[in-house]
Amino acid sequence: MKEAARLRGWTISDVGPSFWIAAERASVTSRTLDIGEVVLIGETVAGSATLDGRIDNIDDACLDLTRKVWGRYVAVFLTREGRLSGVFRDPSGAIDCVVSRRGSAWLIASDTPDWLVDGHEHSGLSWGAVANVLRDPITLSTADLLQGWKTVYPGALHLPDGRNRTVWSPVQAARRSTSIATDDLRETVDEAVAGLTRRRSSLLVEVSGGLDSAIMAASLRASVFEGQVLWLNTHGPYPESDERAYATAVADALGVQLTILSRSARDLANGLALEHPRSFRPSLNRLDAAYDALQAELCEAYGVEGVLTGKGGDVAFLQTATSSILADELRDRGWAALLGRTAPVLARRMRRSAWRNMRVAIASARRPREYSPSANALLHPDIRGAESLPHPWLVDMDGVGPGKRQQIVGFASNLGLHSPSRRSERAELLHPALSQPVMEVVLATPSYGLTRGGHDRLLAREAFADRLPQALVHRRSKAELGGYYGRVVAANIDRLRPHLLEGHLARQGLIDRDQVEAALQVEHLIWQGGYLELMMLALVESWTKAWLR
Numbered sequence: 001m002k003e004a005a006r007l008r009g010w011t012i013s014d015v016g017p018s019f020w021i022a023a024e025r026a027s028v029t030s031r032t033l034d035i036g037e038v039v040l041i042g043e044t045v046a047g048s049a050t051l052d053g054r055i056d057n058i059d060d061a062c063l064d065l066t067r068k069v070w071g072r073y074v075a076v077f078l079t080r081e082g083r084l085s086g087v088f089r090d091p092s093g094a095i096d097c098v099v100s101r102r103g104s105a106w107l108i109a110s111d112t113p114d115w116l117v118d119g120h121e122h123s124g125l126s127w128g129a130v131a132n133v134l135r136d137p138i139t140l141s142t143a144d145l146l147q148g149w150k151t152v153y154p155g156a157l158h159l160p161d162g163r164n165r166t167v168w169s170p171v172q173a174a175r176r177s178t179s180i181a182t183d184d185l186r187e188t189v190d191e192a193v194a195g196l197t198r199r200r201s202s203l204l205v206e207v208s209g210g211l212d213s214a215i216m217a218a219s220l221r222a223s224v225f226e227g228q229v230l231w232l233n234t235h236g237p238y239p240e241s242d243e244r245a246y247a248t249a250v251a252d253a254l255g256v257q258l259t260i261l262s263r264s265a266r267d268l269a270n271g272l273a274l275e276h277p278r279s280f281r282p283s284l285n286r287l288d289a290a291y292d293a294l295q296a297e298l299c300e301a302y303g304v305e306g307v308l309t310g311k312g313g314d315v316a317f318l319q320t321a322t323s324s325i326l327a328d329e330l331r332d333r334g335w336a337a338l339l340g341r342t343a344p345v346l347a348r349r350m351r352r353s354a355w356r357n358m359r360v361a362i363a364s365a366r367r368p369r370e371y372s373p374s375a376n377a378l379l380h381p382d383i384r385g386a387e388s389l390p391h392p393w394l395v396d397m398d399g400v401g402p403g404k405r406q407q408i409v410g411f412a413s414n415l416g417l418h419s420p421s422r423r424s425e426r427a428e429l430l431h432p433a434l435s436q437p438v439m440e441v442v443l444a445t446p447s448y449g450l451t452r453g454g455h456d457r458l459l460a461r462e463a464f465a466d467r468l469p470q471a472l473v474h475r476r477s478k479a480e481l482g483g484y485y486g487r488v489v490a491a492n493i494d495r496l497r498p499h500l501l502e503g504h505l506a507r508q509g510l511i512d513r514d515q516v517e518a519a520l521q522v523e524h525l526i527w528q529g530g531y532l533e534l535m536m537l538a539l540v541e542s543w544t545k546a547w548l549r
Contacts, residue, residue, distance in 0.1 A: 004115035015039055019082060024113075025428070026095075033061060036080045042073035042095050045195035062088045062157050062167040070436040071195065072428070074152075076108060086157050091168045091436045093141060093154030093415045098280050100149045101162075111420065112278050125547055127508055130540065133282075134510060136373035136388045137536055141415035145281050146547075153392045154415065168436075170393055170408040173443035174400050177332075180445045182463040186219075188441045189463075192432040193219035193308070200305040201227040204298060204427065207250055207258060209233065209243025211457060211472060212313025214250045216432055218467040220308060221254045230302050231256045234294065237265045241484045249469040263290065271488035272535065274499050276542035283543075285421035285429070287535055288485075296422035304427045311417050312433035315410030316442045317460035318403075318450040321349035326361035327368075328401035329448040337448075345454035368402040371409055378519060378533050380512050403447030411439060489531040493520050500537055504544040511537060 005022040006012050013021045013028045015037070021028050023041060030039045033053045038061065046069055055061045058077055065075060065088065072094035077086040084106050089097045100107040109116060129143045142153040152158040155168035180188075193216055197203060205220060206213045217231065231254075233247035244260060251258035273289035276282065286292055295307065314320070326346060329337035338358055347354040371394045375384055393412045397405055414434055423429070432438060442450060445459070452458035456476055465473050489496070497520055505511045516537070519530050 001115060005113070008113070008115055010113075015076075015078065019078060019084070021076075035061060035077070036085060037078040037082075038065075039076040039078070040069075040073050041076065042071065042090075043196075043199065044069045044071040044073050045198075058086045059157065059165070059167065062086075066091060066155070066168045066436070074108070074110065084160055086159050087152055088157045088167065089152040089154050091155040091439070092418075092434055094418045094431075094434075096280060096418070096420075097152040097158075098144075098146075098149045099152060099158050101160075102148075109280075112280060117278060125544060127510070130505075130508075130544070131383050131386070131510055132389050134376065134379055134505075134537070134540060135383065135386065136391070137416075138373065138391050138394075138409065138413045139389065140281055140284070141412070141418075142392055143281060149280065151280070156392065164392070166392065170411055170439065170443050171397050171400055173440045174404045174408065176444040177446060178444045179449045180441055180459075182459060185441065185445075185459060186463040188437050189215065189432060190219045190222060192435040192438050194223045194225070195437075196430045196432055196435065197223070197225055197306060197308060200428075202229075202302060202304050203227060203306050203308055204230045204232055204295065204302070204304045205308045206310065207231050207233045207247045208310070209246035209250070209472075210310065211461065211468075211475070212310030212317070212433060214246075214310070214468055214472055215313065215460060215464050216308055216310045217250060217256075218254060218464055219432070221256065222467065228302070229256070230298065230304065231258050232261070232295075232298065233258055234261045234263055234291065236263045236267075236484050238484060238487075246469075246472055246475070249471055253467070253469045261294065263294070265487075268488050268491040271485075272492045272495070272538065274495060274538060274542050276539070276546045278546045279420060279543070281419070281543070282539045283419035283421055284416035284539070285419045285424065287539060288488075292421045292423055296426055299423055299426040306428045306430050307423060308430045308432070310433065311431050312411070312414045313460070314457070315407060315414055316433040316438055317457035318407065318442075318447055319457050320406070321346055321454065321456070322403065322406060323350070323357045323360040324364060324402035324406055325447045325451055325454050326357060327365040328403035328446055330361055330365040331401045332446060332448075340453060342448055342451075342454040349454065349456070364402040368397075368400070368405055370397075371405065376533055378511055378515050378530070378537060380509055383510050384512075401447070404443065407443065407447065411443075485535065486525055486529065486531045489534055490522050490525055493522065496520055496534065496538055499541055500534075503541040504548060505537065505541050 010022040010024050026042050028041050030037055034056055052064050073090045074095055074097045075088040079085045087108055096110045098109055124147050126145055126147050129145050133140050133143050142151050144150050156164040157167050158164050205217050207217050235242040235244050267290045271290040326342045329342055343354040343357055346357050391412045417431055450459045461473050500516050501513055506513055525531055
């Protein structure tokens, strides 16, 4: 296996007499601690202090890592004798990590190259885990979908006995509850952008026309990045997917040249790919296949090493209007919160009375609801009604208000944005809004602080107002791509029918064939929607076929 990896161009690093690492586009560094050796695989950004080598236990060593280093990495801990003592995955989850043990041999991997999969006994799919993902797609990033392989979830330490132990979690960050000023938020985002891009010589920067991508583009422009940059805007053939006016305004404000590419109606048929490579889990980044292919071609043509996005910003900076924001303020400020501006602001945004918002907020402040995934009518009733295993980040949320709980759910859902795709084969996907420093800062800031009393991402707008066009700063609408994805499904109905109705999910009894067949009608898509559920089923089906073909 080691020689096979070397022959395929992977960089081999020997760590001790019986431990080796094969890396592709990832650095490998090691540091000596009192407890043994820590090997960091990936990219790290060091803070002002260095790791404490005198720490005498692995849990404190992982905690020290989260306080002094951040980035995109997996840490492997070895004892002084060279044996594995634990594997830690950084809180951002940017690099996947699964562990398999066969006797005395350990395999720790982030991907499934042929030299690894073909040389390792494959025990089959875990259909129970697949069913759980279909019930609750948020669990996709942490599910153990292949038998014999166990996922190390972000912020967790995996021990040799097979247990995952939480070291860092969004709940811990949220419980700190310390507000942040606009200057501090801008500085944190600037540092995250600079840290993720500093090792690249060429970037593709998404300028969608939305606030979040504009913030990241402005932070890059304000940094000392000296490499080549392709500032990119893509738009579809329909008004709801055309943001050129705002994207151009952003480019003008930043003083950069914007490259605008059009996606035609003919691209709809290519927007849904029904093939999937073998990987540890289905990749959400492959859902929009046409966009994925387009960026992959650009990365190849321009030698791009990183794609900078604003994805996750709607969660980090709080875009959604919800009465839970008022509930959080009630928990912290008491009844005085009802006399402030949050209730009327949310009433305008949600288009319902302030009194109704107050009633809902009071109830949820007293007893925050536990997270429960939305029911998927396309699943078999036995699967749909079964109890789901929650995402590890969504357990033990006592003491956290309903608004913060929703934000944590959003961060857990966005872990799927790190998944591999055609463009990630050519360049790293960089999401500063989902980096550890940004997550920690915004989670600790109350929801009503991030929204300045219920407004759409108002703290972030104020923090970057002097860098962005005023038309964007004051804009309250947002592009809606739901209609575009609906058209993608409609253009692929004839391909989806056999793919789903005659596929492995149907054979395993995981889907309701009658409901799926009814949903695969243009009239149903127009009046009732459900296209995102269909796209998710198609993605999982494609992934299962990759392993079972």
